[in-house]
Amino acid sequence: MNRMPVAERREQLVEAALAVASRDGIEAATVRAVAAEAGVSLGVVHYCFQDKDELLRAMAHAITERNAVQGLDQIPAGLPVETVLEAAIGALWASITGTRGSQLLSYELTTSSLRHPELNQVAAEQYRGQWTTAQQVLEVVGRAGNVRWLVPTEELARVVVAVVDGYSLAWLVDDNAEAALRGLQGFGTYLATLTVPVEGLSDDAVLPVPAGA
Amino acid sequence: MNRMPVAERREQLVEAALAVASRDGIEAATVRAVAAEAGVSLGVVHYCFQDKDELLRAMAHAITERNAVQGLDQIPAGLPVETVLEAAIGALWASITGTRGSQLLSYELTTSSLRHPELNQVAAEQYRGQWTTAQQVLEVVGRAGNVRWLVPTEELARVVVAVVDGYSLAWLVDDNAEAALRGLQGFGTYLATLTVPVEGLSDDAVLPVPAGA
């Protein structure tokens, strides 16, 4: 096998761990399985990571980062907020149903983190990421729909994450993507009732908007 | 140790498994740990259960049954539906936050079931139970508040379960019970907007109500 610096090897191993765990579950992500997936002999893993836990933490960090970067910029602007929400929810749901293994792995990581002290930070970091992402989406949606939220976006973000999490879990169990999407869209129309249109330009002070739009 | 018929021993072992898994996680519920918890030697477990999986299935069945029997009858009647919902949600949330280990175990069982074919039915059964329970609660609430639901309770039940699940998971992670309860009560006021008061007796045909009320 070809040699490479430890930093690069670490990335490769994290990728391999992500592949194994997404496909076969977090329990199947043994040191041996990850090494085999990466095409690397057993010792390499403990040469690059002190622990198996350190590898799992790196994997969790990677999956959290990956979820956060989702396309914020392809939300259409200049449309009614109901339409904007519907489009955003549709895109979000498509990206969820397209990565079933990763979604399931996220829940496995959450429960594992809550049980094992050595993974203590994982779940909290995951949720912080989801909340800030949801908040950013809400603010982008507000600007795109030219509305102001009646409830602080920080509070709303927690609702959104809870509802999306709940529907994702239900979908993983019953495999009924259409019913879940219908429910989510219903939640979207409810969200739309929590907005008021921004009429005058004088309202800009309420919700600070970067000049670069 | 005192002897007992296998049926009774099975119940005791299921109880022990539930105790171990709730306290230390589903991975810690090994055959040895369950036997030790029950104060029984190793072989007894395989004398009462064919598999470890059969023991876990029995444990999952027990926890599902236990969640379903929650007090449906202590919902106050003759009050505005908003008040009824608030009371019901408060009671539900208290029973959730009072059993942290069991809640976490439920999520662990769900993910395990989705990964391992030998536990295939567990998650589905769990969700069927939750949905029907939620539907029953909704109908009781409707009768107690003297209102009719604008959306079929079967559909609404799925929403309720998703939202409660999502908030429970968030609470397990950030341990902020007050924020979660506030969010749930907000969801309750939204639910109240999906009802219309039952005015005339002629409306009884729409929503069949048993004579015994």
Place this chain on the structure above:
DNA sequence: CATTGACCTGGGCGGTTGTCCAAGTCAAGT
């Protein structure tokens, strides 16, 4: 009292796990 059979014991078996380590390999610097 003798016997039967349900129930219990505790050690052993093969397999998998995380971790470690002595030895080997190879590109880069002198």
Place this chain on the structure above:
DNA sequence: ACTTGACTTGGACAACCGCCCAGGTCAATG
């Protein structure tokens, strides 16, 4: 060319896992 040190190898280790089984115990039955 040779030395150095980063990187790789593959086997060994103890601990734990689910499962099995030959044998022991004891209440109930004849």
